[in-house]
Amino acid sequence: VADEFDIIERLRKAVAPRAGVEVGIGDDTAVLRSGIDDDPRTLVMVDLLAEGTHFTIPPATPRLVGRKALAVNLSDIAAMAGRPESAFVAVALPRARGEAFAEELLAGIHELAEEFDVCLAGGDTNIWDGPLVVSVTLLGRPTGSGPVLRSGAQPGDWLMVTGPLGGSLSGRHLTFTPRVAAGQALHATVELHALIDLSDGLSRDVRHITCEQGYGAVIEAAMVPVHSDVPRDLPADERTRRALNDGEDFELLLAVSAEEGQRLLSSPPVGCSLFTVGAVTDSTDRVELLWPDGRREPLEPHGYEHRF
Amino acid sequence: VADEFDIIERLRKAVAPRAGVEVGIGDDTAVLRSGIDDDPRTLVMVDLLAEGTHFTIPPATPRLVGRKALAVNLSDIAAMAGRPESAFVAVALPRARGEAFAEELLAGIHELAEEFDVCLAGGDTNIWDGPLVVSVTLLGRPTGSGPVLRSGAQPGDWLMVTGPLGGSLSGRHLTFTPRVAAGQALHATVELHALIDLSDGLSRDVRHITCEQGYGAVIEAAMVPVHSDVPRDLPADERTRRALNDGEDFELLLAVSAEEGQRLLSSPPVGCSLFTVGAVTDSTDRVELLWPDGRREPLEPHGYEHRF
Numbered sequence: 001v002a003d004e005f006d007i008i009e010r011l012r013k014a015v016a017p018r019a020g021v022e023v024g025i026g027d028d029t030a031v032l033r034s035g036i037d038d039d040p041r042t043l044v045m046v047d048l049l050a051e052g053t054h055f056t057i058p059p060a061t062p063r064l065v066g067r068k069a070l071a072v073n074l075s076d077i078a079a080m081a082g083r084p085e086s087a088f089v090a091v092a093l094p095r096a097r098g099e100a101f102a103e104e105l106l107a108g109i110h111e112l113a114e115e116f117d118v119c120l121a122g123g124d125t126n127i128w129d130g131p132l133v134v135s136v137t138l139l140g141r142p143t144g145s146g147p148v149l150r151s152g153a154q155p156g157d158w159l160m161v162t163g164p165l166g167g168s169l170s171g172r173h174l175t176f177t178p179r180v181a182a183g184q185a186l187h188a189t190v191e192l193h194a195l196i197d198l199s200d201g202l203s204r205d206v207r208h209i210t211c212e213q214g215y216g217a218v219i220e221a222a223m224v225p226v227h228s229d230v231p232r233d234l235p236a237d238e239r240t241r242r243a244l245n246d247g248e249d250f251e252l253l254l255a256v257s258a259e260e261g262q263r264l265l266s267s268p269p270v271g272c273s274l275f276t277v278g279a280v281t282d283s284t285d286r287v288e289l290l291w292p293d294g295r296r297e298p299l300e301p302h303g304y305e306h307r308f
Numbered sequence: 309v310a311d312e313f314d315i316i317e318r319l320r321k322a323v324a325p326r327a328g329v330e331v332g333i334g335d336d337t338a339v340l341r342s343g344i345d346d347d348p349r350t351l352v353m354v355d356l357l358a359e360g361t362h363f364t365i366p367p368a369t370p371r372l373v374g375r376k377a378l379a380v381n382l383s384d385i386a387a388m389a390g391r392p393e394s395a396f397v398a399v400a401l402p403r404a405r406g407e408a409f410a411e412e413l414l415a416g417i418h419e420l421a422e423e424f425d426v427c428l429a430g431g432d433t434n435i436w437d438g439p440l441v442v443s444v445t446l447l448g449r450p451t452g453s454g455p456v457l458r459s460g461a462q463p464g465d466w467l468m469v470t471g472p473l474g475g476s477l478s479g480r481h482l483t484f485t486p487r488v489a490a491g492q493a494l495h496a497t498v499e500l501h502a503l504i505d506l507s508d509g510l511s512r513d514v515r516h517i518t519c520e521q522g523y524g525a526v527i528e529a530a531m532v533p534v535h536s537d538v539p540r541d542l543p544a545d546e547r548t549r550r551a552l553n554d555g556e557d558f559e560l561l562l563a564v565s566a567e568e569g570q571r572l573l574s575s576p577p578v579g580c581s582l583f584t585v586g587a588v589t590d591s592t593d594r595v596e597l598l599w600p601d602g603r604r605e606p607l608e609p610h611g612y613e614h615r616f
Contacts, residue, residue, distance in 0.1 A: 022349060023457065028387035028504060029353035029448070031455050041330060042350060045337040046432050046445055048398035053436040079336035090356035090398075090443040099616055124354050127616055128361040130438050135398040137354055137445040140337070147339050149331065196336060308407055308435055 010103075014110055018119040021086060030121040032086060032139065043140040043147060045076045051094075051131035055174070062101045064174040065134065066108025072199070073138035074116055074178035075250045079197035080147040081187035082140040084116055084180065089123035092133040105134065116180060144187045152193040153209045155282040158261035159217060160274050163251040165202060166243035167229025173248040183252055185269035190260040201247035202277070204301035206287060209255055209280075216283035219244070219299055222292045225275040237291075244289070245302035255280055318411075322418055326427040329394060338429040340394060340447065351448040351455060353384045359402075359439035363482070370409050372482040373442065374416025380507070381446035382424055382486035383558045387505035388455040389495035390448040392424055392488065397431035400441040413442065424488060452495045460501040461517045463590040466569035467525060468582050471559040473510055474551035475537025481556035491560055493577035498568040509555035510585070512609035514595060517563055517588075524591035527552070527607055530600045533583040545599075552597070553610035563588055 015024065023031035034040060049055060049069050057065065070087060077084045089109060093102050113120050118138070162182050179197070186192060194209040202219070210217040226243040234242070256264065261276060268274050278290075289299040326332075331339035342348055357363060357377050365373065378395060385392045397417060401410050421428050426446070470490050487505070494500060502517040510527070518525040534551045542550070564572065569584060576582050586598075597607040 023455065027455075027458050028384040029351040029390065029446075029455070031388075031450070032350040032352060034348055034350075040342055040348070042340040042342075042447075043337040044340060044394070044396060044445075044447065045430060046396040046398045046443075048400060048432045048434055048441075048443065050400045050434055050436045050438065050441070052438070053400075053434060076336040080339075082337065086352070088352060088354040088445060090354045090445075092356060092358045092361075092441055093616075095616055122353060124356045124443070126356055126358055126361060128358045130358065130360065130441075133356075133358070133400055133438075133441045135354075135356065135432070135443040137352075137396060137398075138337075139350075139352065142339070147331065147335075147337070150335050308401075308403055 010106060015120050021119050021121050024119065024121045030086070032121070034141070039142045039146065041142055041147070043077055043080050043082045043142060044137065045073055046135060046137040047072045047076070048133065048135040050133050060174055062104035063108035065132065066105040067112045068174050069134040069136045070109050070112045071176060071178050072250070073136050074180055075197040075199070077138055077140040078178050078180040078183035079195050079252060081143055081183040081192065081195060082147060083143050083184065084118045084138055084140040086119045086121040086139045087113060088121060088137040090135045092126045092128050092130060094132055095127050095129055143184050148187055148192045148195040150194050150196055150209050151213055153213060153215065153255035153280045154193060155215055155280050156258060157193055157255040157280040158258055158276050159206065159278045159280065160254050160256065160261060160264065160276050161198065161202070161225065161251050163273050164225035164227035164243070165198065165249045165251065166227045166239070166246045168246055168248040170229050172229055176250045178250060179252045182269070182272040185272055186254060189269050190256055190264055192254055192256060194255040196253050198249040198251050198253055199247065201245045201302060202253065203244040203299050205253060207301055209253065210287065211285045214284055216281040216286040217278055218281055218288045218290055219278035220290050223275065224277050244299065318414060329427050329429050332427065332429045333431070338394070340429070342449070347450045347454065349450055349455070351385055351388050351390045351450060352445065353381055354443060354445040355380045355384070356441065356443040358441050368482055370412035371416035373440065374413040375420045376482050377442040377444045378417050378420045379484060379486050380558070381444050382488055383505040383507070385446055385448040386486050386488040386491035387503050387560060389451055389491040389500065389503060390455060391451050391492065392426045392446055392448040394427045394429040394447045395421060396429060396445040398443045400434045400436050400438060402440050403435050403437055451492050456495055456500045456503040458502050458504055458517050459521055461521060461523065461563035461588045462501060463523055463588050464566060465501055465563040465588040466566055466584050467514065467586045467588065468562050468564065468569060468572065468584050469506065469510070469533065469559050471581050472533035472535035473506065473557045473559065474535045474547070474554045476554055476556040478537050480537055484558045486558060487560045490577070490580040493580055494562060497577050498564055498572055500562055500564060502563040504561050506557040506559050506561055507555065509553045509610060510561065511552040511607050513561060515609055517561065519593045519595065522592055524589040524594035525586055526589055526596045526598055527586035528598050531583065532585050552607065
């Protein structure tokens with residue numbers, strides 16, 4: 001319909017036909033087809049970003065919000081060691097911000113999709129008088145021996161992260177690189193017991209692969225890599241707490257046997273940084289923070305929570 | 309996380325394990341697996357409903373809004389003659405409305421999911437200070453010879469609908485039955501040239517399977533079934549226009565050869581109503597409305613539009 005603003009119609013024109021997408025934008029549903037050699041399993045996840053809750057404009061731009069809306073999903077696919085394939089974008093666009101705003105949002109999604117070889121295969125455009133809401137559904141496929149779940153960590157496993165943590169909300173949360181390549185490379189190199197991405201903060205997210213599986217963890221404060229985005233003039237302890245609690249790092253957290261951990265440290269996959277931050281323990285439901293002077297304290301889950 | 313309200317966590321407890329859903333709610337992504345005998349193709353669609361735009365509460369209830377959020381997606385799967393399989397729910401919940409509201413919304417989604425054998429396999433819960441936004445992504449599989457697209461109608465084809473039209477916004481738009489069974493039954497009975505669901509109104513939606521394919525259509529005013537939800541005290545012409553333009557009917561519109569159309573009228577699939585409303589013509593881009601007295605007028609696309 002010519003006189004209807006339709007971000008999805010624009011996507012259709014911007015998006016090249018892609019193997020695997022038999023019917024893309026423009027019919028009642030998309031039709032996806034897996035290749036002969038593909039793992040027949042499909043990975044699916046959805047994430048919704050809401051203005052005033054996950055971002056404000058400014059300092060964010062619509063382009064960066066679009067980018068982030070896809071990036072957080074890519075991070076989840078990375079945490080399954082998956083390969084992203086197709087994305088579906090549902091938006092509620094603020095009427096008052098007009099069409100140029102919508103185009104910038106779209107450009108941000110489109111650019112990152114191209115970079116990660118993701119086909120924008122459908123969506124739903126809505127214009128309303130509320131703030132911006134953008135929800136992206138991402139479909140992908142497992143790689144190698146299959147998806148890497150949260151559930152396989154064992155006491156004695158090393159806990160490792162793929163990059164320094166903390167201070168993301170000063171801007172990195174809008175521009176981070178989802179660790180899709182690292183997830184696949186790690187999965188191809190060692191036996192990953194568990195894999196997850198850090199969205200709420202290490203202090204909270206570590207519980208998913210330890211406490212929720214019936215185990216505990218010890219995190220060594222001195223080994224937690226602190227990002228340069230955390231102000232340097234803070235006391236060292238406080239900088240470590242920021243790295244543990246700030247959230248929105250979108251690095252991967254993995255659990256591997258000590259042997260595999262050693263192997264990763266001595267020859268990490270190309271382009272993949274790795275930092276050992278602690279170990280899985282058999283102390284049910286207990287996560288401890290170990291300071292260099294030997295002090296131990298419970299590591300409470302801080303990070304982000306949704307509450308009424 | 310115990311102190312976090314999480315609609316998705318509640319779904320996890322409410323949802324029975326389902327074949328095909330290898331990993332449901334609770335990991336980084338869902339993992340879906342197609343059965344050995346399944347069509348390997350996946351149907352995907354997403355639809356977003358926003359408070360104040362698609363519904364207001366009251367008169368709608370959160371339960372009915374949840375129901376509708378899934379129902380509109382089921383209608384799109386129906387329009388591919390598909391079988392729905394799994395749904396992913398992203399919500400932005402208004403903080404001020406509290407937890408009981410969220411639970412009602414969830415119950416509305418859950419009940420319809422059970423009715424249509426759809427597994428709630430993932431989602432994203434957010435609480436904010438804005439109005440309610442709920443976005444559902446639905447995955448399904450083709451049935452029979454495959455998905456029925458918008459593109460196969462031919463001049464001379466009959467245009468048929470699966471039920472009376474108009475007046476939906478007085479309440480039916482919240483309670484309609486998605487024509488999933490009818491879509492599959494029709495696909496199993498005749499050769500469908502094109503199939504679509506009526507969301508924006510027949511006057512607008514008919515263009516998708518005619519004008520957008522290089523053809524035109526003639527709609528016979530006297531044959532358009534007018535729903536009893538359209539006020540009976542309106543003039544007959546006006547009632548027909550309401551049926552053509554009101555939208556949100558969520559009936560199916562199909563194009564079939566005249567022979568197949570005859571066959572459908574004489575022995576419709578069990579439980580499936582059918583009304584012939586017109587025919588596909590070779591008048592490029594022209595949709596005409598034919599009145600019983602022989603008058604012809606262009607049928608303009610009314611129905612709903614999103615505009616800045």
